[in-house]
Amino acid sequence: MHFFRISSSFPNALLACLSILLALAGAECCLRLLGHEPGYIARYDVGLANVDELQPVKARWFTDSEGVWRANPDFDWPDNHINSEGFRSREFKADNSGQPKILFLGDSFTWGVAAWPETESFADLVGREGFTVYNTGVPGADPNQYAYLAEKYVPRLHPDYTAVMFFMGNDFVRPRPMLPGKNLHHITNAGWMYAFDNQGNYMDSPQQAYAYWKRHSNWLEAPDRPDLPDNPVKSVFCKTVIGSYAWYYASPALVWAGRKMGYDFPVSEGVWNKPGPHTIQSLQRIKDVCDQNGSQFLLFIIPVDPEMENENNSLSENLEYLQAFSPMTPGYISSDMYNKKSCHHLNNHGHRLYADFILKKLAEKQNEKGDAAADKKG
Template identity: 25%
Template sequence: MFRTIIYSIIFGVILLIVTFLLGEVVLRVYNYFAHSHVFYDGSYNRYRGKPHVNLYGFKLNAGGFNDTEFIAEPDAYRIVGLGDSFAFGIVPQNQTYLTKLESKLRDRVGKVSLFNMGISQTNPTDYYTILTQEGADLKPDMVLLSFFMGNDFDVPRKPWYRHSYMLTALNYIGKVAWKVKDFAGHQPYCDSCDTFERNEYLRIEKERLDSWQYHIPQDGRYPAGKEGFFEKTVETLLRTRDYCKQQGAEFVIVIIPDELQVDERLQQDVAAAYFADTGKLPYDVLTPTRMLAQRLRENQIPYLDLYDAFRAAIPAQELYKPSDSHWNIAGNEFAAGLLADSLSKIIPNRTMLVEQRETSLSSNK
């Protein structure tokens, strides 16, 4: 009897290992041909949209970007928009803040062509690569980089389980797939529908709060082991600035606040769910914004910080989708108005633009 039990256990373990290895092979073969964003890929193309796929009634362009085909009008002021899912847009294409911004700038300063090159789940290193490999071909007059405070800081390591396709798939199913209510693009867009179950969304915000960038710095510097992450992000932004300068393009950063930073109700919910003993969050949620803004000022990089405006507007109107850190339609419209107010003061008039281009072309010869 005892020997039978031992044999059964050994057989079960062997069967489990064989099943796991077979699943690993099948998933790797599947991903090779179908390319799913679930599995780790060091390239920014992991989350790139598929060309001409229909998303909320709009077909992505030939590059898989959530925009029309990239064709600039003659003598138009050209802007390349970089960013993650905020830039790509989770609302219908004609309601994203970059689409709205292009329209508002045209009304204020004339011909403007804004190319939305946002790709979900990317970061500043990816933005630099997208710009140098694809965006530069559009000969932009301005590069507008949207920096989301929730998860845009570069972190060089990936979780250990990402090396296995089976473990990655199981983690995705357990943590994400069944807890997402609204699968973007697979059904009509709903501006008032929860994206995640509320408890799952609170967990996501708690996980962000626990990440290194929210830890309160001592003497204005992050603790040992974490300072490198911050410096790597700043270095990447400086490299992007220098590249833009070489190309004769303005470089402007938009600092997009996480909902946890601007919504006191969400802060209270996270505190109640995870920090009931103190009733408050353990970190200053503005720490990373202050640190980043200071470094941008020191390096003379123009930036537009949307924190104050969103913080002031939140009590009176809903600007984020329910249980989702992205803006709803109203939030996109609000952001577009703020950016249009600021950028319309930066964009030169037609005569100045022609002179700048002629000077840039002459200096590059």
């Protein structure tokens, strides 16, 4: 009798198992339809679109024979004046107007992305207030290029001020090599991708870069996340989306338990966008060339949109790293200053407020110069 009682429950158990399997299969299908991939869990938005075939597109920016990433003057720029050296600026020639001269060094924020029109950017607004502005901001540039451009243009233009517009979101990036003709980015129908990996190796094809950055953005493959070594169990789990999430949630607990038992799980330090000696070296190069040519070095900080998830959101933690360069940060940063549809760049309101901040600081510096000159005469 006991045997038959157990057997009679077997159909119910089988039905329960089948129901669970069907539910898991249904969930797996739904997750895949929503764009989730087996073996891939994004740790940040890689910013690349899904395309049937990855292809380069006609680029408005390229790397020239000096290794400088700049705009293509031959491209059709209907709304912008691009000077002969590939920057959205007046020509880089001596100016005899008698106005104070300022050289801006920066990236897309300094170019004016998300200002509409782009001539409403903070660099242009400052130029309407009695300053001669030379703007070398270009989307996708980094402090390594800022330093190179300072060494090139400060001795030629002799600006009164050289302003580094340091964006906290990605200007701590490890410097990419400047190689003539080797583009800093691959620009494709899926979006922009750095053409150099984290070790500074050039990736010739967009396909190679896409595969690298996709892997780099995967929690399950990330080089700076503790995980169990590759093993057959992980391989089986990662063949499904549900299994990938199960491994994602379970592996930290397994790592913790393994460490308690004396096992070592080394983790390589993430270096893509962290403060380090490279940041100091680039800024010091700029300051040195300014000191040698009588230009006052200014470090302006552009904070990250408070609503944007970014590892460098915290000003208090990162400003300390830059203290030797007397960083200047506006105290009124708010989310309504940023354009959410344009990768959280400053909108027109933000550019106006930031221009006012720059002008205030420039006025203070000019007053200091005047006071110093008066003291010298006295």
